[in-house]
Each structure stands twice: as structure tokens, then as C-alpha cells.
Amino acid sequence: MSFLETWKTGKQRKPLILQGARQVGKTYSILEFGRTHYENVAYFNFETNPQLNETFEENISPDYLIPILSHIAGQTIVSEKTLIVFDEVQLCEKALTSLKYFCEDAPEYHIIVAGSLLGVAVNRAKFSFPVGKVDMKTMYPMDIEEFMLALGEEALVTQIKECFDKNVPISSALHDAAMQIYRKYLVVGGMPECVMQFVQTQDYILVRHTQDTILASYLNDMSKYNSLNEIKKTRLAYDNITVQLSKKNTRFQYKLIKKGGRASEFENAIEWLCLSGIVSQVYKVEQVKKPLDNYRNIDAFKIYVSDLGLLCAKKDLMPNDILYMVEEINDFKGGMAENYVNVQLNMNGYHTYYWESKRGAEIDFIIQRDGQLIPIEVKSADNTRAKSLRVYMDTYKPAYAIKLSTKNFGFEDGKKIVPLYAAFCI
Secondary structure, eight states, X not given: OHHHHHHHHOTTOOOEEEEOSTTSSHHHHHHHHHHHHSSEEEEEEXXXXXXXXXXXHHOOOHHHHHHHHHXXXXXXXXXXXXXXEEESGGGOHHHXXXXXXXXXXXXXXXXXXXXXXXXXXXXXXXXXXXXXXXXXXXXXXXXXXXXXXXXXXXXXXXHHHHHHHHTOOOOHHHHHHHHHHHHHHHHHOSOHHHHHHHHHHOOHHHHHHHHHHHHHHHHHHHHHTSOHHHHHHHHHHHHHHHHHTTSSSOSOOGGGTSTXXXXXXXXXXXXXXXXXXXXXXXXXXXXXXXXXXXXXXXXXXXXXXXXXXXXXXXXXXXXXXXXXXXXXXXXXXXXXXXXXXHHHHHHXXXXXXXXXXXXXXXXXXXXXXXXXXXXXXXXXSSOOOOHHHHHHHHHHOOSOEEEEESSOSEEETTEEEEEGGGGGGO
């Protein structure tokens, strides 16, 4: 909301594109913002109203469009006072192109467009994307801080932030309570509808049902917005991601998708999953130098899912197994903790990479924080011997390292110790 308020009052305001995976709350946020900050909202959904496309076929200049859109919406669109919303805009490329003309010729109109598969649509050849003529914002599921706030734990969040800044332990009672919330977050995830149901009912079965529905809508998208021969590959790749997270080495291997599987066969499928916001890729860096992107190895990467709750639903893990971290899921604990940390870092705007030494020492994440390249080690428990981190620190001498585990806050020999539940503070 505060981002949208800043956008509304900005001197250089352009039409805003809000993107993100399905069900992260894009439409809800926009409509709520429109209701509270504008006199009226003109809402157009290209999925439920396919005739809208015809309006944009003939002419996409604002002078032509505004009277027609007013007529369709059944209300007058007034500059500065009406919020115009195009939803599922990936279904109408002309509507996306029209934003360029709204920016150039009619900047007094406030427009927000949303789409769950915009990344996919924009990468198709026929789109003329309004480069430089729009503001863009990606929306993610709720992070663990927002999850805590939804559970009414404001005081706990404040304490966690304070202990993170000062590197001092939090009281053990609060530490245990926060670890419990962390495990609940792994089960529920950050999809707003799932969080809302959980806050109201504490019923994991109901939440799982909603997660299954969201997963089904993802599979449905794979069929709808994909070429026929890619559908099967995309589903195969998606199903396999959760399997690969259970391996000792979580690096993504095409041959595990199917026997003899190769990059050339599955590249497009993986790109589709990344562009749709369902997963993200973390590349290995060959050298730790700025900018990290220059040193990434495009053939070595890991893939993480964008929401923890959907990950657990996809694996069909029982809520109690995660809440009590039973031994049967030992193989999966490491991959799940890594996935969780990657999600929190992405939401905070970091591009994550990982590193391996010639001898197999591995650092889970490297990020650029306050201009420094900082290594991050993730452990799902508190067995804290981190040999790889020692190798890395001896080699690259970072300002400090961050170590995430179930241990309480602290700082020892160059390592900032952070409990897993406080990953959102980074």
C-alpha cells in the first residue's frame, strides 16, 4: 500500500505494471487501494471479458479509448480521480502496448495493470512492450514477518529486529515461540488466502485444500499459456524440482527429470516456470567479484519454489511432520530451509547466487548487502560446524558472514549468527 501511495503522488508517475505469480494478492491490493484512494475504480478483466480485446483492436490512443472504456465500465473515467485497472492483461497485447500512449499523451490518467503470466507473455516475440514508459513492481507471497504480523505478533517482530541489529540473544521463551511460528510458516506458506484461513481457523487441512487448488491453477496455466509440446516438459520439470530439493546436492540436474534429459530439451520449460513467478533460479558463481552476475555459470544452478506452503503441499508432507521436524523428512530439511531463505532474500530484493570450491566446499548463498559481498550459510538444525564457510572466509576474507540455523542470535569469529525465523531482517 505504501508503495502504491508513493506511486500515486509521484511527479514522474507512469502506468504501473504489477506482476507476480497467481494468487499472491495483486488484484485484491489494487482494488483495495482504488477504493480507499480514488473516487471510483474502472476495472477491466481480459480473462472474464474477452470482448474487451476488440476495443483495443481498432485504435489504442487514449482519446479513443477513454470514452469507450467509460461506457463499458458504466461510469465516467475522470483523470486524477478514477483508477483504471486492466487485469490479466497478458491476454491482450494491444492493451499492454496502449500504456506507452497513456504515458506519452495522457499522463493525467492513473492506470495500474496486473497479470500473473506477464513475464511469459512479454517474452513472446509478437509483443511490443512499452519499455521505459511504465513503472514495474513484482509482488511476492507474504514473507515470514508479514505472517507473524497476521498472527498478531507485532511485539515479537520488534524484538527480533532489535536482536538482529544488536547481535544479542532473544529470550529463550521467545526464541522457541518464534521457531514454532517458523515451522508453521513452512506449512502454511505466504499465499494470502492460506494465511487468512490459517489465522481464522488454525486448520491445516483447510489450508492444504486451498494450496492444492492454487497448484491446480498453476497446472492449468501451464496448459493454457504454453505450446503443446512444452506443456508436458513444463509439468515434468515442475514435478521434479521438489524431488531435487531432497538430494544431498541440491544443484539442478536435467538427467533427473528423465533418463538422458538434456538442457536443450528442458530449458524452455524452466524459463517458463521462472517467468511465471512459480520458481526462481539461483546460479553458481565461478568467482566472487562484483558484479556477481558477470561470473555466473549458466549451466550450474539450483531451482527453488516461490512459496513454502505450496512446496509442502506439492510434496504431500503432513503438517505434523514439519511442525515436529520428524526424522523421516531428514533428507528434505536442508533443501526446505535453503528454499525458505531464498524466498525471504528474493522478497527483500536480493539476487542470490551460490559458490563451490574445487574441492566441494559449498556456500548456499552469496548476496551483495550494503555494497559488500556477503556469504550466507543455511543449516536446518543447530549442528553448526560449517567447514565450507571457513574455506570461503579464508579464501575471500569477507567483511563478515551470515549463518542461519536454529541457534539464537550472536556474533562469533566473523560470523553473524541468525535464527532461521529472522531471515526477513537481512
